[in-house]
Every structure is written in structure tokens, then in C-alpha cells.
Amino acid sequence: MKARGMSSDLRPAMAFLMPNLIGFLVFTAGPILASIYLCFTSWDALQPPHWIGLGNFHRLLGFHSTPQGWRAGDPDFWRYLGNTFYMLLVLPLNIAGSLALALVLNQRLRFQAFYRLVYFLPSILYGVAIFFLWKYMFDPNYGLFNALLGRMGLPPSRWLEDARMAKPALIFMMLWLTIGGASMIIYLAALQTVPEELHEAARMDGANRLQQFWHVTWPALKPATFFIFTMGLIANLQWNFDVAYIMTDGGPYGATTTLVFYLYLKAYRFFEMGYASAIAWILFAITLALTLIVRSRSGETTL
């Protein structure tokens, strides 16, 4: 069986790979390369793009001196960058919440499967339909929240139409959507892999439950936490667009415009495709940097 012809299956491999490879090159690898080129150009999608070097990045990240002091080249960018980081608050809240749920459910309680299913329910329904539901609940005139506040004798809020309330309201919704979702399921599975002997040893040494959690459970869950964080980070960027597009259109006054939505606005409402490509790569850089920081801090190497 070790004839020379047998060592390589090049022909059948190409036949099996070809449909996927063509699609991959045309719709993933090619566009990534094209995007690298586009972020150094100015392009309105009608005329051919023209090379402006680092112009987009200079405009995005640069500052210039004015009589009133230093001004950002694009103040909107910094504001929306701030919004993006604000929305990332969902991640630690979600990690803490779903870990707490998983810890409680991991005790041998009756109806565990029932609770797990109910908590999991919102996350599978994630999508436009749920965004409309929450938009309705936040509605200042007909929504549930103002009805509840009214019954309790508290003043109503404009919720998504109030620049100060919009972001916390969206974070609250996101928490409802994700707290019992994938992260809780992953934690529940990961808790099964923590060896019981470790807990016993810690108990023998006189550790109380909090110390046991901090010194035994939490370190053992590190790979799971890192996985949840990284996946959440990438997903968060995508959520931000869907939520802003359906629920707030980035408003009020840009309060819920994150970088992904800004990218969309620049590309498809102002037709600054090169500029939008530069924003996309800054997003990539942020994702990569945050992942690497968390990775080095946790000493995690699985991803």
C-alpha cells in the first residue's frame, strides 16, 4: 500500500474542496485582502478608489491643535468608541451572572432541567423579534416598564428615547438575552470537570465556601471564562449593529451608535467606503488587542 501514487490524494481532494474553496476565496479571503487595500483609499463606491495612504487613519485617530486646544480629527469616532466600550459592559455582567446561575444550578437540586431550559429560552430566541418585544416594553406610552413605574407611583422614563437611559436599557436587555444562554451552559459543563477531590482537599485545609470558590473553582473555570469572553467580544460587535438598527437607529443623538453602526452609517448613508474600511480594521485591532490582553493575564493558551 505504500506505492508512490497512494501517498497523495490531490485529485479527489481538489474535487471535494473546490466548491468550498472557491466560495471561501471569493467571499472571505478575497474581501479581506480587498479591505486591506480599501482602508488606505478614499472611495464612494461609484468612482474608482484612489490611494490616500494613511489618510483615513489620520482622520480617525489624529488630533490637531486649534486656538481652543487639541481637537480630534473625528470627534464622532471617539464618542462612538466610548459607546462601544460602554456596551462591552455586558460581557463581565454576563460572565458574573451566568456563573452565579451555573453555580446554583450545579447543586443537586430538583427541577434542574426545568430551570436550565427556562433560563436558556431567551438566548435561542435571540434576534429581531426579541428586539421588537423589548422596544415595545421600553415604549414610553404603551410599554410595560412605564406601566409598572406608574403603578408604583414613580415617574415614567423615556427609556430608549432618553440619551442617558438608552445604553443601560440596552445592556439590561442584552443581559436578559444572554445570562442563561451559551455562557451558562458552558459553565455548567465546565463545572462538571472540576475534580471533587480538589474541593475536598480545600475543605480539609479549612477553606470556607468563598475561599473554595476563589482558589479552586474559579481557576479551574479559566479556560471556559476565556472562551466565553472571546466569543462574547466578537459577538458583541455584531449585536451592536442589529440592536441599534432595529431599536434605536443609533440614537437618540448617537447615544447608541457603536463603531459597527458608525461603519454602516459611513459606508451606506455617506458612501465613504474607504473610511468605513478603516473603521472595520480598527474594530479588528480592538478585538485582537482585548483578546490578547485577557489571554496573557489569564495565562490561557487554548485559543
Add this chain to the structure above:
Amino acid sequence: MKFTARSLWHVPLLLFAVTMVMPLALMFTTSLGTVRMALLGPGDSLWHVFWPRVWHWHNYADVWNGNVGLDAKVPAQVDFIRYYANSVVVAVCVTIGNVFTSACAAYAFARLRWPGRDRIFLLYLATMMVPAPVTLIPQFALMKHLSDSLQVIAPFINWSGLRYFGTSATAPLLGRLVGLDSYFALIVPSLCTAYGTFLLRQFLLTIPRELDEAARIDGATHWQTFSRIILPLARPGLATLAIFTFMGAWSAVLWPVVVTNLESLYTLPLGMQEFQAQGGTQWNLMMGASLLMLLPVIVVFLVGQRSFIRGLTLGAVKG
């Protein structure tokens, strides 16, 4: 049942369960409520939020037929059935296509030996780190210029003209053949994904090699080995990928928003926006439409619950 301190956990757990379900219950009751849905009329107690006085089942007929105008005499304004059909067609095509191309490629990566295999796989892996917004604009540009380019290459086909059912200009549009405002744009870019290939390759690696090697020695072709041995064994992996792909395609917003301007090509996420545009949102109809939109998701989840859960923990938990 013995009462223990541990049983006390049921109190917060149940309260939390109620919190999680309450919005969904509200969605259902609202969908049966009255026009305009002033949530609590005079004399209503808070309970009437979750138990309306009258159940308007005909709301669902109004949603389905697109009667969203406040005036009953105004004819249907929103083509809900069309949006629904578009979403189903797109999600089903994307799911079948992605699972098929990913399985084929996974076979080449996991089972065949050929020069450059590991390097190409590494390329697939590398692109998985790049977020979708990066590829968005070039993909859009590609779609925008595709029909023009094809027109030059193959001028005997009308690539960019709008298609109708039959010849009637009033019949619903089928969109263009390729490029923007086409089913092609909604479906084809999602047919081959690095993620799907990666997922199935990892799954195929767990299937014992002896099984398909035995088939090869018995004289089976690669295609026979793939379709009769590997695919049946890989069914759990295929199911996982199918569910994730379907859910993703069903709720996709950004890409359909970017490539479709034709209302007859709207998928549900775009079409539902039309419910709002008609002089203030009628929340009861909106919630009815949202529930109808959730139905396939619920069915898919119930059918493939185990595969779904397996997919979530894949790669996250060792051992």
C-alpha cells in the same frame, strides 16, 4: 419530600424563571390585544397586561395578510407572507448549502493527504479571527459590480434586469439574477464558511479512520466512502452546524440590509420594519408578527436540542 436548607434555593430560582418568561408571556398576550394597545385602559389592573379581557385571534389573520393600516377599509399594505417566504427560502438554502460544502471540504482536510493541505487549513483558521464588518464592504462592492462584469463576459444573458413571475409587470418581482437585489446576493456569500469547515473537520477527526479505510480497501470510491460511511457517522456534527447556520441566517440583519432595496426581496428582519412605518407602531400586530417569526426557531431548537447544546460546549470545555 424532605425540606432542607438547599430547597430554599427554589425561591430565587423560581422568581428568576418568572422574570425570564414574563417578557415572552407579554409578547403573546399583547399579540391578542386591541388596536394601538394602550396597555392598561382605565379600570384595568396590572393583571390585564397578562390576561386581556378580550382575545383577538383575528390579529394573526391581519398580520399574515398584512392588514396593518389602522383603517380596516385600507387594503393590505405589508406583504408579510412574502417576507416570510423569502426568509424561509434564504435560510433553508444557506443551511443546506453550507452544510454540504463544509462537509465536502472537511472530508478533504480530515481524510485525504495532499500537498499544501495544512497551509490552506491554516488560511481558513486565520480568517475566522477577522470580524464580519471587515468583509462587508468588499462583499458589497463585489455584488454591486458583478452583474456589469458578467454582462461583458456573457452579453447574451440579461444579468441585471428585474425578473417577474411570467411577463406581468404587476406580479411580484423575483429580483435580479445576480448582484444587488437578488436572491443570489442573499444566499451565495453564506454558502461557504471557514467556521463550518473548521467545525466539521474537527468532528470528522473524531471518527475512527479504520471505518472508511476498510471501505476504501473494499474498492469504494471516495464519493461512496464520503456519502455512505462518513456522512452518516457525522450526522451529529452536521446537525449542530445546520442548526447554527439556520439560526444565523434566520436572524441576519446587516447583510440583507446592505444588499436589498427591493421590498419583494425583504427577509423578515427587514420586512418587520414596515410594520412600524405605517403611522405609528401597532404593537399588537407587531408582537403577533414577532411570534410568527419565532416559530421556526422554536421548532428547530426543539428538534435539535441536543446537537445545539453540544455545539455550544464544543471547544469550550476540555474532556
